[in-house]
Amino acid sequence: xxxxxxxxxxxxxxxxxxxxxxxxxxxxxxxxxxxxxxxxxxxxxxxxxxxxxxxxxxxxxxxxxxxxxxxxxxxxxxxxxxxxxxxxxxxxxxxxxxxxxxxxxxxxxxxxxxxxxxxxxxxxxxxxxxxxxxxxxxxxxxxxxxxxxxxxxxxxxxxxxxxxxxxxxxxxxxxxxxxxxxxxxxxxxxxxxxxxxxxxxxxxxxxxxxxxxxxxxxxxxxxxxxxxxxxxxxxxxxxxxxxxxxxxx
Amino acid sequence: xxxxxxxxxxxxxxxxxxxxxxxxxxxxxxxxxxxxxxxxxxxxxxxxxxxxxxxxxxxxxxxxxxxxxxxxxxxxxxxxxxxxxxxxxxxxxxxxxxxxxxxxxxxxxxxxxxxxxxxxxxxxxxxxxxxxxxxxxxxxxxxxxxxxxxxxxxxxxxxxxxxxxxxxxxxxxxxxxxxxxxxxxxxxxxxxxxxxxxxxxxxxxxxxxxxxxxxxxxxxxxxxxxxxxxxxxxxxxxxxxxxxxxxxxxxxxxxxxxxxxxxxxxxxxxxxxxxxxxxxxxxxxxxxxxxxxxxxxxxxxxxxxxxxxxxxxxxxxxxxxxxxxxxxxxxxxxxxxxxxxxxxxxxxxxxxxxxxxxxxxxxxxxxxxxxxxxxxxxxxxxxxxxxxxxxxxxxxxxxxx
Numbered sequence: 001x002x003x004x005x006x007x008x009x010x011x012x013x014x015x016x017x018x019x020x021x022x023x024x025x026x027x028x029x030x031x032x033x034x035x036x037x038x039x040x041x042x043x044x045x046x047x048x049x050x051x052x053x054x055x056x057x058x059x060x061x062x063x064x065x066x067x068x069x070x071x072x073x074x075x076x077x078x079x080x081x082x083x084x085x086x087x088x089x090x091x092x093x094x095x096x097x098x099x100x101x102x103x104x105x106x107x108x109x110x111x112x113x114x115x116x117x118x119x120x121x122x123x124x125x126x127x128x129x130x131x132x133x134x135x136x137x138x139x140x141x142x143x144x145x146x147x148x149x150x151x152x153x154x155x156x157x158x159x160x161x162x163x164x165x166x167x168x169x170x171x172x173x174x175x176x177x178x179x180x181x182x183x184x185x186x187x188x189x190x191x192x193x194x195x196x197x198x199x200x201x202x203x204x205x206x207x208x209x210x211x212x213x214x215x216x217x218x219x220x221x222x223x224x225x226x227x228x229x230x231x232x233x234x235x236x237x238x239x240x241x242x243x244x245x246x247x248x249x
Numbered sequence: 250x251x252x253x254x255x256x257x258x259x260x261x262x263x264x265x266x267x268x269x270x271x272x273x274x275x276x277x278x279x280x281x282x283x284x285x286x287x288x289x290x291x292x293x294x295x296x297x298x299x300x301x302x303x304x305x306x307x308x309x310x311x312x313x314x315x316x317x318x319x320x321x322x323x324x325x326x327x328x329x330x331x332x333x334x335x336x337x338x339x340x341x342x343x344x345x346x347x348x349x350x351x352x353x354x355x356x357x358x359x360x361x362x363x364x365x366x367x368x369x370x371x372x373x374x375x376x377x378x379x380x381x382x383x384x385x386x387x388x389x390x391x392x393x394x395x396x397x398x399x400x401x402x403x404x405x406x407x408x409x410x411x412x413x414x415x416x417x418x419x420x421x422x423x424x425x426x427x428x429x430x431x432x433x434x435x436x437x438x439x440x441x442x443x444x445x446x447x448x449x450x451x452x453x454x455x456x457x458x459x460x461x462x463x464x465x466x467x468x469x470x471x472x473x474x475x476x477x478x479x480x481x482x483x484x485x486x487x488x489x490x491x492x493x494x495x496x497x498x499x500x501x502x503x504x505x506x507x508x509x510x511x512x513x514x515x516x517x518x519x520x521x522x523x524x525x526x527x528x529x530x531x532x533x534x535x536x537x538x539x540x541x542x543x544x545x546x547x548x549x550x551x552x553x554x555x556x557x558x559x560x561x562x563x564x565x566x567x568x569x570x571x572x573x574x575x576x577x578x579x580x581x582x583x584x585x586x587x588x589x590x591x592x593x594x595x596x597x598x599x600x601x602x603x604x605x606x607x608x609x610x611x612x613x614x615x616x617x618x619x620x621x622x623x624x625x626x627x628x629x630x631x632x633x634x635x636x637x638x639x640x641x642x643x644x645x646x647x648x649x650x
Contacts, residue, residue, distance in 0.1 A: 116485075118480060140463050
């Protein structure tokens with residue numbers, strides 16, 4: 001009935017049982033195994049699953065990061081961010097993860113949750129920030145974002161860069177750039193220009209027009225690879241693929 | 250000021266682009282005899298292609314001498330907005346004016362090309378550095394050096410603030426009044442309202458909460474409220490919309506005819522919620538409050554779900570110019586097709602949150618020249634790389650005198 005392949009996430013779909021599952025063919029030597037065609041009310045989605053789910057950076061990429069001048073702390077924290085992204089992958093969210101570090105301690109972590117919450121603004125950074133606020137009873141002063149560094153696998157989007165500017169983050173490290181809506185230089189330099197408030201009333205613990213230093217390139221290849229694998233399958237919750245997903249012969 | 254007493258100005262579309270100023274580039278131009286025309290074009294294409302200046306014609310007939318051609322040899326750097334060029338545009342092109350150029354300023358390959366083809370009158374000429382956006386621009390700019398007119402890829406852009414029609418104005422005013430009222434009652438100066446334009450019913454609303462949470466600006470709070478409503482109406486696991494929940498099968502079993510006929514007329518069957526009556530009722534309750542426009546267009550809640558009626562409606566919606574594709578019946582993908590009314594112009598964070606939520610239109614009241622991201626200071630909706638874009642309108646307040 002169901003696809004027997006272990007990494008096939010398509011199992012819960014009832015419609016799949018009515019289709020012949022192409023995974024039964026023994027072409028397992030390919031990285032991308034096969035194309036599951038699942039029809040549902042919004043059209044046709046093609047699901048393609050990698051036979052090897054992404055993993056933490058290996059020794060080679062860690063030593064490459066060292067030669068690029070990243071310290072052990074940077075590498076360690078970014079690995080934790082990647083672990084968050086892997087969790088996102090496991091629950092079929094866009095694989096982006098982050099950790100927030102204050103005084104050498106990880107005080108917040110998060111990964112993208114846009115599909116589960118059905119809210120396009122629940123990015124990893126926003127989840128981590130909300131987690132920190134919750135841990136400090138909602139007090140911005142106690143959360144002390146001015147002393148916090150953020151490690152995130154993908155360049156913060158324009159919205160998240162705005163949020164980081166409002167809260168006055170001390171430093172941002174990211175993996176790969178984001179050439180569609182990156183807010184730390186790729187599309188807009190929010191890390192220089194900062195973001196303001198939408199209200200004229202003064203807000204405690206919120207900055208206006210404050211920038212933050214940001215630096216990218218730590219484990220960029222790994223972050224890109226995860227995104228590529230994820231989008232090769234097509235975001236399962238997007239209404240219909242914006243670009244045609246290549247079909248296999 | 251209470252929201253009932255507010256008088257609005259006419260709503261205007263805030264253009265995503267402003268008019269480009271003329272930038273000119275210095276061109277090295279030489280005259281050649283007519284008869285070498287073809288050879289010359291080939292040689293120039295090989296020796297010095299101008300990929301950045303494709304809009305410029307490479308060769309023109311010399312305006313003063315019918316037996317000569319004038320050709321661009323190469324560009325000599327961007328001049329910026331040059332005073333000289335601007336006066337040249339306003340006055341008649343002065344052919345007699347010569348800005349002679351020494352041959353040894355050119356690259357070697359062009360020097361040989363110049364002598365081989367019998368070049369003469371080597372001089373400098375200003376040309377437009379960028380392709381014109383509109384026909385009017387083309388008419389002025391082409392006087393500098395001829396330009397091939399080509400409609401830009403995304404059509405001729407709107408460059409000036411355009412007023413909306415009467416019907417849209419009423420719709421805008423009604424909901425903006427609600428947003429103002431909400432802000433007034435919550436004792437803050439900003440509030441946001443997300444509205445389904447099909448049924449003209451509010452989907453979610455929120456006042457600014459940044460006193461409680463530094464990131465809960467009005468728009469962020471409203472987007473969150475919309476997602477919570479979505480989860481309440483179509484709970485995970487129960488719905489047919491989640492491709493992994495498996496009830497797509499149910500939808501097909503329960504209403505096979507509906508699926509069949511909607512496919513016939515070429516609309517993808519969007520019959521979510523039919524399989525599940527409880528959320529539908531909840532939805533009806535939510536939409537019930539505001540149904541003045543419903544009768545004509547969107548609402549399918551209270552009527553018989555005859556398949557024909559549904560199909561006709563959807564067809565009409567699809568052909569309408571402004572209507573979003575999703576019918577009122579289907580579950581939205583986040584805020585796709587909805588309108589967002591917000592009292593103050595959103596900051597860059599909120600503006601981007603609306604891009605992520607895929608709203609169709611954003612309407613604001615008070616521009617913000619310091620941090621506004623939709624025309625006040627920055628213009629996020631002009632950003633071409635984003636995966637979604639929306640239209641932006643400003644519905645100003647008339648100041649009491």
